[in-house]
Amino acid sequence: MTGSTVARAIAARDLRKAYGDTVVLDGIDIDVPAGSVFALLGPNGAGKTTAVHVLSTLIPADGGTAAVAGHDVAIEPDAVRAAIGVTGQFSAVDGLLTGAENLRLMADLHHLDRAVVDGRVADLLERFDLVDAATQTTATYSGGMRRRLDLAMTLVGDPRVIFLDEPTTGLDPRSRRALWQQVRDLVATGVTIFLTTQYLEEADQLADRIALLDGGRIVAEGTPAELKRLVPGGHIRLTFDDPAQLDAAALALAGSERDDDALALDVPGGSDIARLRAVLERLDRDGIAVEGLGIHSPDLDDVFLAMTGGHR
Numbered sequence: 001m002t003g004s005t006v007a008r009a010i011a012a013r014d015l016r017k018a019y020g021d022t023v024v025l026d027g028i029d030i031d032v033p034a035g036s037v038f039a040l041l042g043p044n045g046a047g048k049t050t051a052v053h054v055l056s057t058l059i060p061a062d063g064g065t066a067a068v069a070g071h072d073v074a075i076e077p078d079a080v081r082a083a084i085g086v087t088g089q090f091s092a093v094d095g096l097l098t099g100a101e102n103l104r105l106m107a108d109l110h111h112l113d114r115a116v117v118d119g120r121v122a123d124l125l126e127r128f129d130l131v132d133a134a135t136q137t138t139a140t141y142s143g144g145m146r147r148r149l150d151l152a153m154t155l156v157g158d159p160r161v162i163f164l165d166e167p168t169t170g171l172d173p174r175s176r177r178a179l180w181q182q183v184r185d186l187v188a189t190g191v192t193i194f195l196t197t198q199y200l201e202e203a204d205q206l207a208d209r210i211a212l213l214d215g216g217r218i219v220a221e222g223t224p225a226e227l228k229r230l231v232p233g234g235h236i237r238l239t240f241d242d243p244a245q246l247d248a249a250a251l252a253l254a255g256s257e258r259d260d261d262a263l264a265l266d267v268p269g270g271s272d273i274a275r276l277r278a279v280l281e282r283l284d285r286d287g288i289a290v291e292g293l294g295i296h297s298p299d300l301d302d303v304f305l306a307m308t309g310g311h312r
Contacts, residue, residue, distance in 0.1 A: 009034040009192035016063035024050045026216030037193040039203035042213035048196040052165045085159035089166045095139035106156040124152040144175030161192045200300040214308045228298045231306040236267040239292040
Protein backbone atom coordinates (compact mmCIF):
# COMPACT_ATOMS: atom_id res chain seq x y z
CA MET A 1 0.00 0.00 0.00
CA THR A 2 1.84 3.05 -1.25
CA GLY A 3 1.20 6.34 -3.02
CA SER A 4 -1.98 7.88 -1.64
CA THR A 5 -1.53 5.95 1.60
CA VAL A 6 1.09 8.45 2.77
CA ALA A 7 -1.47 11.28 2.40
CA ARG A 8 -3.78 9.32 4.66
CA ALA A 9 -3.02 8.63 8.27
CA ILE A 10 -4.79 5.26 8.15
CA ALA A 11 -5.76 3.12 5.17
CA ALA A 12 -7.10 -0.42 5.35
CA ARG A 13 -8.46 -2.70 2.64
CA ASP A 14 -10.48 -5.88 3.10
CA LEU A 15 -9.34 -6.22 6.71
CA ARG A 16 -10.34 -9.57 8.23
CA LYS A 17 -10.09 -11.13 11.67
CA ALA A 18 -11.77 -14.18 13.18
CA TYR A 19 -11.50 -16.10 16.43
CA GLY A 20 -12.34 -19.68 15.61
CA ASP A 21 -15.70 -19.70 13.89
CA THR A 22 -16.52 -16.17 15.07
CA VAL A 23 -15.83 -13.59 12.37
CA VAL A 24 -15.10 -10.24 14.00
CA LEU A 25 -13.90 -8.20 11.01
CA ASP A 26 -15.38 -9.34 7.73
CA GLY A 27 -13.48 -7.40 5.07
CA ILE A 28 -13.68 -3.76 6.19
CA ASP A 29 -12.17 -0.76 4.39
CA ILE A 30 -11.03 2.32 6.33
CA ASP A 31 -9.61 5.63 5.11
CA VAL A 32 -8.67 8.38 7.55
CA PRO A 33 -7.14 11.63 6.23
CA ALA A 34 -4.31 13.10 8.29
CA GLY A 35 -5.34 15.70 10.85
CA SER A 36 -8.92 14.49 11.20
CA VAL A 37 -11.08 12.59 13.68
CA PHE A 38 -12.52 9.27 12.54
CA ALA A 39 -15.06 7.54 14.78
CA LEU A 40 -15.85 3.84 14.62
CA LEU A 41 -19.25 3.08 16.17
CA GLY A 42 -21.04 -0.18 16.72
CA PRO A 43 -22.85 -2.38 19.22
CA ASN A 44 -20.96 -4.18 21.95
CA GLY A 45 -18.96 -7.00 20.39
CA ALA A 46 -19.11 -5.48 16.90
CA GLY A 47 -15.32 -5.55 16.53
CA LYS A 48 -14.36 -1.94 17.29
CA THR A 49 -11.59 -2.82 19.74
CA THR A 50 -10.36 -5.60 17.45
CA ALA A 51 -9.99 -3.04 14.66
CA VAL A 52 -7.94 -0.82 16.97
CA HIS A 53 -5.75 -3.76 18.00
CA VAL A 54 -5.05 -4.73 14.39
CA LEU A 55 -4.28 -1.18 13.26
CA SER A 56 -2.03 -0.54 16.26
CA THR A 57 -0.10 -3.82 15.62
CA LEU A 58 -1.26 -5.46 18.88
CA ILE A 59 -2.72 -8.42 16.98
CA PRO A 60 -2.27 -9.56 13.36
CA ALA A 61 -5.05 -9.52 10.80
CA ASP A 62 -6.09 -12.74 9.12
CA GLY A 63 -6.40 -11.04 5.77
CA GLY A 64 -6.34 -7.73 3.96
CA THR A 65 -3.84 -4.90 4.21
CA ALA A 66 -3.50 -1.88 6.47
CA ALA A 67 -1.11 1.06 6.71
CA VAL A 68 -0.78 3.62 9.48
CA ALA A 69 1.31 6.79 9.06
CA GLY A 70 2.45 5.39 5.71
CA HIS A 71 3.79 2.12 7.16
CA ASP A 72 2.36 -1.34 6.56
CA VAL A 73 1.25 -2.76 9.90
CA ALA A 74 2.34 -6.29 8.98
CA ILE A 75 5.67 -5.47 7.34
CA GLU A 76 6.79 -2.44 9.38
CA PRO A 77 5.20 -2.82 12.82
CA ASP A 78 8.06 -1.05 14.61
CA ALA A 79 7.68 2.01 12.39
CA VAL A 80 3.94 2.04 13.05
CA ARG A 81 4.47 1.83 16.82
CA ALA A 82 6.92 4.71 16.69
CA ALA A 83 4.31 6.90 15.00
CA ILE A 84 1.24 6.13 17.10
CA GLY A 85 -0.17 6.43 20.60
CA VAL A 86 -2.90 4.24 22.09
CA THR A 87 -5.28 5.00 24.94
CA GLY A 88 -7.27 1.86 25.69
CA GLN A 89 -10.56 1.29 27.44
CA PHE A 90 -8.80 0.65 30.74
CA SER A 91 -6.40 3.02 32.41
CA ALA A 92 -2.68 2.34 31.96
CA VAL A 93 -1.82 4.59 34.91
CA ASP A 94 0.25 3.03 37.73
CA GLY A 95 -1.56 3.92 40.94
CA LEU A 96 1.59 3.56 43.06
CA LEU A 97 3.42 6.29 41.15
CA THR A 98 2.80 10.02 41.06
CA GLY A 99 1.51 11.74 37.95
CA ALA A 100 4.99 13.02 37.10
CA GLU A 101 6.53 9.59 37.71
CA ASN A 102 4.04 7.95 35.36
CA LEU A 103 5.03 10.39 32.64
CA ARG A 104 8.74 9.83 33.28
CA LEU A 105 8.24 6.08 33.12
CA MET A 106 6.60 6.48 29.73
CA ALA A 107 9.49 8.71 28.61
CA ASP A 108 11.92 5.95 29.59
CA LEU A 109 9.92 3.42 27.57
CA HIS A 110 10.20 5.73 24.57
CA HIS A 111 13.97 6.08 25.19
CA LEU A 112 13.69 9.86 25.17
CA ASP A 113 16.85 11.89 25.61
CA ARG A 114 17.24 12.91 29.25
CA ALA A 115 17.74 16.48 28.12
CA VAL A 116 14.16 16.72 26.82
CA VAL A 117 12.31 14.66 29.44
CA ASP A 118 11.91 17.41 32.06
CA GLY A 119 10.50 19.85 29.53
CA ARG A 120 8.17 17.25 28.00
CA VAL A 121 6.81 16.19 31.39
CA ALA A 122 6.30 19.79 32.56
CA ASP A 123 4.52 20.68 29.31
CA LEU A 124 2.13 17.73 29.53
CA LEU A 125 1.32 18.33 33.18
CA GLU A 126 0.41 21.91 32.38
CA ARG A 127 -1.50 21.07 29.21
CA PHE A 128 -3.70 18.57 31.03
CA ASP A 129 -4.16 20.69 34.17
CA LEU A 130 -2.26 18.25 36.40
CA VAL A 131 0.48 20.51 37.78
CA ASP A 132 -1.02 20.71 41.27
CA ALA A 133 -1.42 16.92 41.40
CA ALA A 134 1.94 16.06 39.82
CA THR A 135 3.51 14.85 43.08
CA GLN A 136 0.46 12.95 44.30
CA THR A 137 0.14 9.21 43.78
CA THR A 138 -2.42 8.58 41.07
CA ALA A 139 -4.41 6.28 43.36
CA THR A 140 -5.77 9.56 44.79
CA TYR A 141 -6.81 10.89 41.36
CA SER A 142 -10.42 11.17 40.26
CA GLY A 143 -11.56 9.26 37.19
CA GLY A 144 -11.29 12.37 35.04
CA MET A 145 -7.77 13.12 36.27
CA ARG A 146 -6.65 9.55 35.57
CA ARG A 147 -8.08 9.73 32.06
CA ARG A 148 -6.32 13.04 31.41
CA LEU A 149 -3.06 11.51 32.63
CA ASP A 150 -3.70 8.49 30.41
CA LEU A 151 -3.92 10.77 27.39
CA ALA A 152 -0.88 12.76 28.52
CA MET A 153 1.11 9.51 28.76
CA THR A 154 0.00 8.65 25.22
CA LEU A 155 1.48 11.97 24.04
CA VAL A 156 4.92 11.51 25.62
CA GLY A 157 6.25 10.01 22.40
CA ASP A 158 4.76 12.85 20.30
CA PRO A 159 2.59 10.54 18.12
CA ARG A 160 0.99 11.78 14.93
CA VAL A 161 -1.79 9.17 15.04
CA ILE A 162 -3.66 8.39 18.26
CA PHE A 163 -6.10 5.54 18.86
CA LEU A 164 -8.66 6.33 21.56
CA ASP A 165 -10.66 3.23 22.44
CA GLU A 166 -13.76 4.38 24.37
CA PRO A 167 -11.71 7.04 26.19
CA THR A 168 -14.54 8.63 28.19
CA THR A 169 -16.30 5.53 29.49
CA GLY A 170 -17.30 6.12 33.11
CA LEU A 171 -16.49 9.82 33.14
CA ASP A 172 -18.96 12.43 34.37
CA PRO A 173 -20.27 14.92 31.76
CA ARG A 174 -17.86 17.71 32.81
CA SER A 175 -14.80 15.44 32.57
CA ARG A 176 -16.03 14.04 29.27
CA ARG A 177 -16.34 17.49 27.73
CA ALA A 178 -12.92 18.48 29.05
CA LEU A 179 -11.42 15.47 27.27
CA TRP A 180 -13.30 16.41 24.10
CA GLN A 181 -11.55 19.78 24.16
CA GLN A 182 -8.19 18.06 24.53
CA VAL A 183 -9.00 16.01 21.43
CA ARG A 184 -9.94 19.14 19.48
CA ASP A 185 -6.70 20.83 20.56
CA LEU A 186 -4.66 17.83 19.37
CA VAL A 187 -6.36 17.78 15.98
CA ALA A 188 -5.67 21.50 15.61
CA THR A 189 -1.95 20.64 15.71
CA GLY A 190 -2.31 18.09 12.89
CA VAL A 191 -2.70 14.94 14.99
CA THR A 192 -5.04 12.27 13.63
CA ILE A 193 -7.53 10.64 16.01
CA PHE A 194 -9.10 7.21 15.54
CA LEU A 195 -11.94 7.04 18.07
CA THR A 196 -14.21 4.26 19.21
CA THR A 197 -17.03 5.20 21.52
CA GLN A 198 -20.39 4.11 22.89
CA TYR A 199 -21.46 7.75 23.24
CA LEU A 200 -23.12 8.84 20.01
CA GLU A 201 -23.06 12.48 21.11
CA GLU A 202 -19.29 12.15 21.44
CA ALA A 203 -18.93 11.02 17.83
CA ASP A 204 -21.31 13.74 16.68
CA GLN A 205 -19.30 16.40 18.52
CA LEU A 206 -15.82 15.27 17.49
CA ALA A 207 -15.79 13.21 14.31
CA ASP A 208 -15.19 14.46 10.80
CA ARG A 209 -16.30 11.06 9.52
CA ILE A 210 -18.05 8.13 11.18
CA ALA A 211 -18.24 4.47 10.23
CA LEU A 212 -20.85 2.16 11.72
CA LEU A 213 -19.64 -1.39 12.29
CA ASP A 214 -22.14 -4.22 12.70
CA GLY A 215 -21.71 -7.95 12.24
CA GLY A 216 -18.09 -7.46 11.23
CA ARG A 217 -18.96 -5.16 8.34
CA ILE A 218 -19.16 -1.40 7.90
CA VAL A 219 -22.85 -0.84 7.20
CA ALA A 220 -22.72 2.95 6.81
CA GLU A 221 -20.08 5.66 6.59
CA GLY A 222 -20.03 9.41 6.13
CA THR A 223 -20.01 12.73 7.92
CA PRO A 224 -22.44 13.03 10.84
CA ALA A 225 -24.77 15.09 8.65
CA GLU A 226 -24.64 12.56 5.81
CA LEU A 227 -25.48 9.68 8.15
CA LYS A 228 -28.44 11.52 9.64
CA ARG A 229 -29.89 11.95 6.16
CA LEU A 230 -29.87 8.18 5.65
CA VAL A 231 -32.82 7.53 7.95
CA PRO A 232 -36.35 8.87 8.12
CA GLY A 233 -37.75 10.18 11.35
CA GLY A 234 -37.88 13.94 10.99
CA HIS A 235 -41.15 15.33 12.21
CA ILE A 236 -42.82 18.49 13.46
CA ARG A 237 -44.46 18.46 16.92
CA LEU A 238 -47.41 20.80 17.34
CA THR A 239 -48.96 21.55 20.72
CA PHE A 240 -52.42 22.96 21.38
CA ASP A 241 -54.19 24.65 24.29
CA ASP A 242 -57.42 22.60 24.12
CA PRO A 243 -58.56 19.16 22.84
CA ALA A 244 -60.84 20.62 20.18
CA GLN A 245 -57.93 22.27 18.41
CA LEU A 246 -55.99 18.99 18.59
CA ASP A 247 -58.95 17.11 17.09
CA ALA A 248 -59.23 19.58 14.23
CA ALA A 249 -55.51 19.46 13.51
CA ALA A 250 -55.49 15.64 13.51
CA LEU A 251 -58.27 15.68 10.89
CA ALA A 252 -56.49 18.28 8.77
CA LEU A 253 -53.12 16.55 8.91
CA ALA A 254 -53.93 12.92 8.17
CA GLY A 255 -51.27 10.41 9.15
CA SER A 256 -50.06 12.41 12.14
CA GLU A 257 -49.56 10.78 15.54
CA ARG A 258 -51.55 12.12 18.49
CA ASP A 259 -50.34 12.53 22.06
CA ASP A 260 -53.57 13.30 23.91
CA ASP A 261 -51.94 13.62 27.31
CA ALA A 262 -49.64 16.37 26.03
CA LEU A 263 -52.24 17.85 23.62
CA ALA A 264 -49.64 17.36 20.90
CA LEU A 265 -49.49 16.13 17.32
CA ASP A 266 -46.39 14.70 15.63
CA VAL A 267 -46.51 15.45 11.90
CA PRO A 268 -44.25 13.17 9.81
CA GLY A 269 -42.74 13.87 6.43
CA GLY A 270 -39.62 15.81 7.30
CA SER A 271 -38.65 18.79 9.38
CA ASP A 272 -37.24 21.29 6.90
CA ILE A 273 -38.49 24.86 6.45
CA ALA A 274 -40.62 24.05 3.40
CA ARG A 275 -42.47 21.31 5.25
CA LEU A 276 -42.97 23.51 8.30
CA ARG A 277 -44.37 26.33 6.16
CA ALA A 278 -46.80 23.96 4.42
CA VAL A 279 -48.09 22.57 7.72
CA LEU A 280 -48.63 26.01 9.24
CA GLU A 281 -50.36 27.30 6.11
CA ARG A 282 -52.77 24.33 6.17
CA LEU A 283 -53.63 24.94 9.81
CA ASP A 284 -54.09 28.67 9.19
CA ARG A 285 -56.53 27.98 6.32
CA ASP A 286 -58.62 25.85 8.66
CA GLY A 287 -58.48 28.42 11.45
CA ILE A 288 -56.62 26.07 13.81
CA ALA A 289 -54.57 27.82 16.50
CA VAL A 290 -51.21 26.31 17.45
CA GLU A 291 -49.90 26.91 20.96
CA GLY A 292 -46.32 25.82 20.24
CA LEU A 293 -44.17 23.80 17.90
CA GLY A 294 -40.89 21.92 17.86
CA ILE A 295 -38.78 20.30 15.17
CA HIS A 296 -37.18 16.87 15.49
CA SER A 297 -34.49 15.88 13.00
CA PRO A 298 -32.93 12.40 12.93
CA ASP A 299 -29.84 12.11 15.11
CA LEU A 300 -27.10 9.50 15.41
CA ASP A 301 -29.26 7.51 17.82
CA ASP A 302 -31.79 7.12 15.01
CA VAL A 303 -29.03 6.10 12.59
CA PHE A 304 -27.57 3.61 15.08
CA LEU A 305 -30.93 1.98 15.82
CA ALA A 306 -31.89 1.81 12.15
CA MET A 307 -28.58 0.37 10.94
CA THR A 308 -27.88 -2.10 13.74
CA GLY A 309 -31.33 -3.40 14.53
CA GLY A 310 -31.41 -1.53 17.81
CA HIS A 311 -28.56 -3.39 19.53
CA ARG A 312 -26.28 -1.36 21.83
